[in-house]
Amino acid sequence: MAFFLDINLFALFGQLLIxxxxxxxYALLALGLAIIFGLLKIINFSQGALYMLGAFAAWMGLNYLGLNYWWALILVPLAVGAFGIVLERILIRPIANEDHLYSLLLTFGIALVLQGLFTQWFGSSGLSYAMPEELKGGTRLPFMYLPNYRAWIIVFSLVVCAGTWFMIEKTRLGAYLRAGTENPHLMQAFGINVPLIVTLTYGFGVGLAGLAGVLAAPVYSVSPDMGSNILIVVFAIVVIGGMGSIGGAIFTGLAMGIVEGLTKYFYPEASNTVIFLVMVLVLLIKPAGLFGKEA
Known part of the structure; x- marks a missing residue:
């Protein structure tokens, strides 16, 4: 009973919000990784760099072109997705039939190049991005203060994740995507342009990283290191949920964020490692992940 009396509800709910x-x-980035691996069998280690690219594109659009947050939210994911399509067509497609290790090394190299270029251009210190006027302020709840922009991030991310899951799992377009990657020769016999499906799927997956970058820009400082700091955690989340599991990536991303927040309140020293500890436990009990299918 004394333990519960010592709990500071304002601090606890504050950590839960974080x-x-x-x-x-985590959910947006893991979803993009799960789509790219689950449908294309490509281990995309450049997802974190493309997340960083989305944040920088929003910052440059605002400071150089006067592009506000709402336009950036639409145009930046399209631009990052288009950049991903170029990468897929020029660099990734030639090794598509090789071992997965080749795509991992290639995308890791792309990430290092992008991070190095932006460090050279902008330095390693963070840049601030203005929060949209419409989402400034917050609401005082009985147990916490809820900033409007933080609430927007959570709601918008859930809508995007749920819409993406529905499109892939419940629509005819999603059926074409899954069939085109599982049996491309049969789909081509029916007149479906499988290479185009592969390219657009990769572009959509990296576009989600760009979208996450725009959402993160007003919250975190925009820096070349922001992608590398989050990528390893996101890969651990994808492994926990099950490689290629769309629903698993979404659920596990949100759940691990909450677990991390609770750990920061009850035992801050373990907050940086708790996700990796969960990954180890899951792999020991269910190697395919919580929602993954056994080979």
């Missing part, structure tokens, strides 16, 4: 915000970014 956990949900981090979990929203």
């Amino acid at each position: 956990g949900l915000i981090n979990g929203s970014f």
